[in-house]
């Protein structure tokens with residue numbers, strides 16, 4: 001059971017030249033961000049503009065090539081397990097708009113209240 005509790009969402013604007021290096025959205029075992037959602041907001045995105053979401057399988061090595069490259073076409077959504085799926089945003093040549101969100105679990109416990117605000 002994932003124990004999803006709340007969702008955190010950002011409106012993400014990548015300016016021309018923007019990118020996001022390969023990363024995981026949560027450290028394994030942190031049990032904070034569990035499921036990632038990305039929703040794209042640019043209509044009629046031309047693949048030649050770049051800005052693709054590159055996705056690697058769980059456990060892929062640094063030198064492995066991505067197994068998927070997803071064009072950020074408006075209306076498209078992507079769901080990933082936050083602790084497991086490495087991904088990156090390739091350089092975009094035009095302003096790229098999206099929502100990035102994470103379903104989180106509640107980490108409240110002795111001495112810690114989650115969320116903090």
Ligand SMILES: O=C(O)CCC(=O)C(=O)O
Nearest residue numbers: 025038053087089098100
């Ligand atoms: O916009 C995307 O395609 C992915 C964004 C992302 O990986 C993130 O915000 O953590």
Ligand SMILES: [Fe+2]
Nearest residue numbers: 023024025087
């Ligand atoms: Fe991410």
